[in-house]
Amino acid sequence: MSNAALVDLLREATRVVGFTGAGVSTESGIPDFRSPGGVWSRFDPLDFTFSRYVGSAEVRARSWEMRREFFATPFEPNPAHHAFAALEAAGRCRGVVTQNIDGLHQAAGSREVVELHGTATEVMCIGHAPAMGTPDGCGFRQTNAWALAQVDAGDPDPACPLCGGLVKSATVSFEQVLFPGVVERAYGLAATCDLMIAAGSSLQVYPAAGLPEVAVGHGARLVIVNDEETPLDDLATVVVRGNAGETLGPAVAEVLGNGRAARLG
Numbered sequence: 678m679s680n681a682a683l684v685d686l687l688r689e690a691t692r693v694v695g696f697t698g699a700g701v702s703t704e705s706g707i708p709d710f711r712s713p714g715g716v717w718s719r720f721d722p723l724d725f726t727f728s729r730y731v732g733s734a735e736v737r738a739r740s741w742e743m744r745r746e747f748f749a750t751p752f753e754p755n756p757a758h759h760a761f762a763a764l765e766a767a768g769r770c771r772g773v774v775t776q777n778i779d780g781l782h783q784a785a786g787s788r789e790v791v792e793l794h795g796t797a798t799e800v801m802c803i804g805h806a807p808a809m810g811t812p813d814g815c816g817f818r819q820t821n822a823w824a825l826a827q828v829d830a831g832d833p834d835p836a837c838p839l840c841g842g843l844v845k846s847a848t849v850s851f852e853q854v855l856f857p858g859v860v861e862r863a864y865g866l867a868a869t870c871d872l873m874i875a876a877g878s879s880l881q882v883y884p885a886a887g888l889p890e891v892a893v894g895h896g897a898r899l900v901i902v903n904d905e906e907t908p909l910d911d912l913a914t915v916v917v918r919g920n921a922g923e924t925l926g927p928a929v930a931e932v933l934g935n936g937r938a939a940r941l942g
C-alpha cells in the first residue's frame with residue numbers, strides 16, 4: 678500500500694527533483710562500503726585515493742580488478758529508479774541528483790541525471806601527472822568495458838590512446854575534487870523544484886546534504902525516504918522510514934496510473 682501523504686504531495690507537484698544516495702543502489706544489490714562481504718572485503722577503498730592512483734601503476738592495476746569485480750554481477754534498476762524515470766517521462770520531474778556511480782538512473786530511463794561523484798560506467802584521461810586531486814586530462818572518455826578490454830589484452834595499466842596520460846574511472850575518488858559545474862547544476866535543480874524527494878541518503882555529507890536545504894529555502898516541499906534518521910528530518914513535510922523502492926514505486930504508480938506502473942512495484 679502506498680503512503681497516502683506521499684501520494685498527496687506527488688499529486689500536487691509538477692517539478693519533482695530526486696536526490697538519491699547509497700541506499701538506492703544497495704536496493705539493487707550493489708555493495709556499499711559498509712556492506713559485509715562482496716567486493717569491499719577484497720579491496721579497501723582507501724587504497725584508491727587519487728594520489729595513490731596517480732603515483733602507483735600497481736594501485737591502478739588493482740583498481741581495474743576492483744572495477745571488474747564490481748561489475749561482475751549484472752545490476753538492474755529497482756522501483757525507486759523507475760519511479761523517478763516515470764515521473765520525468767510524464768513531465769513531472771526535472772531530474773535526479775545522485776551520489777551513486779552505477780548509472781542505474783540512466784538505465785531506468787532518466788535523462789536529466791546529475792552525478793555528484795561521477796560514473797563508474799565510463800573512464801577518462803586524467804593527464805600525465807595530475808596534482809591536488811584535480812584531473813588534468815585531454816578530454817578522452819571511453820566505457821569501463823573499453824578499459825577492461827585493454828587489461829584483458831595484456832595491459833594492466835592502460836594509457837590514454839590520445840595523449841598517453843593516465844586513464845581512470847570517471848568517478849570522484851577519495852581526495853579528488855568534484856567535477857567542475859556539477860554542484861552548480863545540482864543546486865540549480867534544487868532551487869527550481871516544487872518537491873524534492875531525498876531517498877537512500879543519510880544527508881550528512883556536504884555539499885549533497887545542502888540540496889534539501891536549498892530546495893526548502895526556495896519554497897519546495899521535502900520528502901525524505903531513508904532507513905534511518907537523518908539530520909534534516911525536521912525540514913521534511915513527509916518522512917518515511919524504509920526502503921526507497923517499496924515506498925516510491927507504489928506511490929508513483931498510484932499517481933501516474935496503472936499504465937505506467939509495470940515496473941514500479
Ligand SMILES: [Zn+2]
Nearest residue numbers: 802815837840
Ligand atoms: Zn589523454
